Amino acid sequence: MKIKEYTITKENLIALLKELTKSKVVIAPLRNEFDEVLLLPVKDVDKIVFDYRNTINNPKDYFLPQCEPLFSFLINGDSCEVRPLEGQEEFIIFGLRPCDTRALGLLDNFFKRKFEDSPYFRKRKSCLIFTLACREYFEDCFCNAAKSGPILEEGFDVQLIPIKDKFFIQIDPERLEAEKMLCYLDAAKEEDKKEVSDLRDKLLRYKSPFELNKVYQNLKNERVDPKVWQDIASRCQMCGLCLFICPTCSCFTVLDRIYPDDSRERVRQRDACYFLGFSRLAGGENPVKTNEEMVKRKYQHKLVQQIDEFGVSGCVGCGRCVSSCVGNVNWLQNIIKIAE
Amino acid sequence: MYNRELYIPRIAKIKEIKTLTRDTKLFRVVFKNKGPELSLEHEFLPGQFVQVSVFGAGEVPISIASSPQDEGFLELSIRRVGYVSSHFHKLNVGNEIGIRGPYGNYFLKGHNGAKDFLFAGGGCGLAPLRSLIKYMLSDPRRFPRLTVLYGARTKDDILFRDELYALRESDTAEVNLSVDCGPADPGCEIGVVTTLFKKFKDLRDTLAFLCGPSLMMHFAIQELLNLRVKPEHIILSLERYMKCGVGKCGHCYLKDKYVCTDGPVFSYKDLKELGVEI
Numbered sequence: 334m335k336i337k338e339y340t341i342t343k344e345n346l347i348a349l350l351k352e353l354t355k356s357k358v359v360i361a362p363l364r365n366e367f368d369e370v371l372l373l374p375v376k377d378v379d380k381i382v383f384d385y386r387n388t389i390n391n392p393k394d395y396f397l398p399q400c401e402p403l404f405s406f407l408i409n410g411d412s413c414e415v416r417p418l419e420g421q422e423e424f425i426i427f428g429l430r431p432c433d434t435r436a437l438g439l440l441d442n443f444f445k446r447k448f449e450d451s452p453y454f455r456k457r458k459s460c461l462i463f464t465l466a467c468r469e470y471f472e473d474c475f476c477n478a479a480k481s482g483p484i485l486e487e488g489f490d491v492q493l494i495p496i497k498d499k500f501f502i503q504i505d506p507e508r509l510e511a512e513k514m515l516c517y518l519d520a521a522k523e524e525d526k527k528e529v530s531d532l533r534d535k536l537l538r539y540k541s542p543f544e545l546n547k548v549y550q551n552l553k554n555e556r557v558d559p560k561v562w563q564d565i566a567s568r569c570q571m572c573g574l575c576l577f578i579c580p581t582c583s584c585f586t587v588l589d590r591i592y593p594d595d596s597r598e599r600v601r602q603r604d605a606c607y608f609l610g611f612s613r614l615a616g617g618e619n620p621v622k623t624n625e626e627m628v629k630r631k632y633q634h635k636l637v638q639q640i641d642e643f644g645v646s647g648c649v650g651c652g653r654c655v656s657s658c659v660g661n662v663n664w665l666q667n668i669i670k671i672a673e
Numbered sequence: 674m675y676n677r678e679l680y681i682p683r684i685a686k687i688k689e690i691k692t693l694t695r696d697t698k699l700f701r702v703v704f705k706n707k708g709p710e711l712s713l714e715h716e717f718l719p720g721q722f723v724q725v726s727v728f729g730a731g732e733v734p735i736s737i738a739s740s741p742q743d744e745g746f747l748e749l750s751i752r753r754v755g756y757v758s759s760h761f762h763k764l765n766v767g768n769e770i771g772i773r774g775p776y777g778n779y780f781l782k783g784h785n786g787a788k789d790f791l792f793a794g795g796g797c798g799l800a801p802l803r804s805l806i807k808y809m810l811s812d813p814r815r816f817p818r819l820t821v822l823y824g825a826r827t828k829d830d831i832l833f834r835d836e837l838y839a840l841r842e843s844d845t846a847e848v849n850l851s852v853d854c855g856p857a858d859p860g861c862e863i864g865v866v867t868t869l870f871k872k873f874k875d876l877r878d879t880l881a882f883l884c885g886p887s888l889m890m891h892f893a894i895q896e897l898l899n900l901r902v903k904p905e906h907i908i909l910s911l912e913r914y915m916k917c918g919v920g921k922c923g924h925c926y927l928k929d930k931y932v933c934t935d936g937p938v939f940s941y942k943d944l945k946e947l948g949v950e951i
């Protein structure tokens with residue numbers, strides 16, 4: 334079905350969010366006491382932040398959290414009993430950036446491949462997302478090269494584009510019935526549409542830092558200078574940070590927990606392919622023989638395998654890993670080198 | 674599927690435990706409850722594996738060692754190597770474990786026309802091959818000539834020794850055994866697995882199935898290629914660190930493939946094309 338287009342004033346948007354928080358948990362960008370902006374559950378809608386680059390945390394926190402139970406179990410003498418998880422409440426994420434919206438779309442495809450991942454989809458299917466498009470590019474992010482922003486063409490539930498004094502709002506009728514919120518919306522006028530398409534054109538004219546197809550070809554055909562991998566391997570501290578904060582990284586490990594009250598759960602916990610033990614077999618053999626091979630796997634997976642399987646880049650260009658690496662391994666600069 | 678929910682194992686009861694070697698035990702297990710929409714124990718294909726849980730300790734991938742012809746139970750041979758496998762070895766008959774699966778692909782795809790089948794196993798790699806061998810033995814018209822090559826560290830490490838000896842006596846298959854270090858029983862060679870290939874001159878129409886430690890597979894592949902077996906007729910089962918078995922946890926990722934869902938069975942030709950060194 335065709336995307337429906339309206340405009341909404343900021344006052345009406347706040348009023349709509351207030352209405353929504355009455356029945357659902359709303360997660361949105363909020364500023365903490367250190368002046369950082371994070372996606373957090375909203376208590377006071379008036380505190381929602383609109384002037385942020387991107388949030389420190391990413392939507393993965395709400396769909397593939399750092400640690401989550403898969404089921405609980407009881408052991409009674411010889412016999413065992415497993416108990417599935419309790420129900421999931423509906424929630425809303427407001428203010429997700431286009432790159433992170435894309436990242437979630439990629440996770441949707443990933444968690445559907447071969448087998449549908451029930452713990453992921455019980456949360457995903459209970460969530461409605463309001464994407465907030467960007468009007469400019471920020472330092473370290475490169476959604477234009479990764480083809481994931483700064484304004485989405487498709488793949489959102491609701492997208493808000495800030496224009497003069499108000500927001501242009503696009504609604505996917507399969508995800509949300511616009512009719513139910515008509516009292517908050519205004520018709521989109523021709524001049525509003527023109528403002529959006531002018532903004533899009535202006536943003537498209539920016540030079541992209543690399544050409545994705547070139548990166549893909551060079552990686553796929555092994556046309557990358559081995560020095561690139563040696564350099565990354567020599568500086569990477571294997572802390573896993575870049576992978577934990579990446580909105581598209583989804584690796585996890587599984588373990589059984591026994592709590593002091595003797596309740597027991599099997600949990601999954603995020604894991605990182607830059608940890609040394611990630612591939613090591615019992616007995617000590619490790620099929621990933623060198624650190625170069627290990628660091629290369631991430632580039633290969635995100636920039637070749639995921640493009641082959643899902644048709645979109647596994648890196649959405651959010652820039653989080655670029656600005657936070659302790660070893661100064663600059664993911665963006667490395668991709669630029671690979672594209673050469 | 675044996676289990677209803679992706680990550681929630683189905684409870685199975687241990688019916689029988691056999692000690693195979695000093696570090697490997699064979700567990701025969703049966704599902705506790707039958708569900709109309711859930712598969713029965715024997716509904717799998719040789720080469721597939723299950724994710725097996727000792728609740729409280731964890732879950733590990735284990736090949737199904739019984740044959741799809743063995744109705745009413747599953748057999749798993751588990752070697753004690755680490756945390757979860759050690760907990761398995763502490764279990765008794767009557768204890769309950771969890772099973773998810775069956776997962777992965779299987780050995781027999783497009784073998785049309787082949788009449789000669791060779792199995793090369795090392796260490797506990799015999800488990801998935803045993804499933805296939807038992808399956809093929811039950812249909813001699815389709816699978817007329819079977820040769821089993823198996824190498825273990827010492828004579829006490831030979832898995833399924835009684836079955837292998839019985840098979841050798843029965844003449845339904847040729848069985849050649851070797852041990853890395855002596856002493857050896859009569860008819861069993863001393864030396865690495867390559868010694869077992871000496872007696873062959875040309876195996877060009879043979880379909881070969883391999884499973885074992887990577888060094889053993891490496892040398893067996895060289896021997897097979899020298900004996901003119903086609904790369905696409907060398908079929909191996911790979912072992913990779915696995916946490917989910919269903920293509921999600923990322924641990925088994927190997928050159929653009931997920932071993933748990935795209936494998937664990939690959940042909941040597943496929944692996945070469947992927948750029949995997951064996």
Ligand SMILES: Cc1cc2nc3c(=O)[nH]c(=O)nc-3n(C[C@H](O)[C@H](O)[C@H](O)COP(=O)(O)OP(=O)(O)OC[C@H]3O[C@@H](n4cnc5c(N)ncnc54)[C@H](O)[C@@H]3O)c2cc1C
Binds near residue numbers: 731732752759797915
């Ligand atoms: C497809 C497949 C089939 C297998 N079939 C058998 C079999 O029939 N019999 C048998 O004895 N062993 C088999 N293995 C190997 C077996 O899974 C490992 O020995 C076992 O996971 C070791 O777990 P642990 O907790 O005892 O060891 P630890 O060293 O304590 O390992 C910790 C964790 O690492 C992971 N891990 C470590 N080594 C391996 C490994 N080799 N493969 C996969 N995950 C690993 C597991 O998640 C394990 O829980 C198979 C492995 C695969 C991939």
Ligand code: SF4
Binds near residue numbers: 570575657658660661
């Ligand atoms: S954040 Fe930097 S140092 Fe840490 S694992 Fe990633 S690349 Fe390596």
Ligand code: SF4
Binds near residue numbers: 575579
């Ligand atoms: S790889 Fe880095 S820039 Fe790309 S999506 Fe992940 S965190 Fe963002």
Ligand code: FES
Binds near residue numbers: 916919920
């Ligand atoms: S075992 Fe988890 S992805 Fe293969």
